[in-house]
Amino acid sequence: ETGVTQSPTHLIKTRGQQVTLRCSSQSGHNTVSWYQQALGQGPQFIFQYYREEENGRGNFPPRFSGLQFPNYSSELNVNALELDDSALYLCASTQEFNNEQFFGPGTRLTVL
Amino acid sequence: KQEVTQIPAALSVPEGENLVLNCSFTDSAIYNLQWFRQDPGKGLTSLLLIQSSQREQTSGRLNASLDKSSGRSTLYIAASQPGDSATYLCAGAFSGGYQKVTFGTGTKLQVIP
Numbered sequence: 001e002t003g004v005t006q007s008p009t010h011l012i013k014t015r016g017q018q019v020t021l022r023c024s025s026q027s028g029h030n031t032v033s034w035y036q037q038a039l040g041q042g043p044q045f046i047f048q049y050y051r052e053e054e055n056g057r058g059n060f061p062p063r064f065s066g067l068q069f070p071n072y073s074s075e076l077n078v079n080a081l082e083l084d085d086s087a088l089y090l091c092a093s094t095q096e097f098n099n100e101q102f103f104g105p106g107t108r109l110t111v112l
Numbered sequence: 113k114q115e116v117t118q119i120p121a122a123l124s125v126p127e128g129e130n131l132v133l134n135c136s137f138t139d140s141a142i143y144n145l146q147w148f149r150q151d152p153g154k155g156l157t158s159l160l161l162i163q164s165s166q167r168e169q170t171s172g173r174l175n176a177s178l179d180k181s182s183g184r185s186t187l188y189i190a191a192s193q194p195g196d197s198a199t200y201l202c203a204g205a206f207s208g209g210y211q212k213v214t215f216g217t218g219t220k221l222q223v224i225p
Binding site for chain 1 (some may be wrong): 116143146148153154155156157158161163166170197201205212213214215217218
């Protein structure tokens with residue numbers, strides 16, 4: 001167990017809809033990162049939050065947005081869903097003394 | 113642009129064999145490198161983390177090395193077991209304002225009883 005939880009486990013949406021995915025980091029981990037993992041690929045970095053501020057972003061359009069809250073929870077929001085958004089979405093919290101990342105179990109999003 | 117590559121994409125070995133998984137990266141300004149295991153449809157389990165100042169890390173039957181000058185890391189698994197069957201991913205954290213982590217595409221390992 002990594003102490004990082006994600007909800008929901010699975011989600012089915014239709015094209016054009018909006019979705020919110022949730023993550024609860026380990027207590028004391030001020031950095032949370034979100035990744036998208038397509039089938040058979042390595043995770044792709046979406047963005048990173050540190051103390052409720054976005055401090056880094058990968059090559060994802062603005063319809064991917066996030067929030068981080070003081071209680072170590074965070075959200076990934078995706079607007080105007082496209083078929084290619086179907087993937088496993090992973091969040092990871094970072095242990096600050098050595099920068100080790102701990103991942104949650106992921107949310108499997110299917111867009112029809 | 114940082115790139116992380118893992119070769120081979122898939123590997124099948126008999127139980128008990130020692131094996132090496134390879135990871136290469138293009139940016140020598142690496143902050144750390146982390147090896148993960150992923151079971152089908154699941155999240156990532158951290159195996160070993162090597163800081164840029166270190167050469168290797170060991171945990172049980174696993175040993176990971178890091179050579180910044182050649183842009184390579186290896187994960188050595190001793191006495192492989194069927195339970196080791198999974199996809200192994202390496203991820204490099206590179207300096208630059210924030211720690212951007214770049215993953216390889218993984219090596220799918222099958223250990224045959």
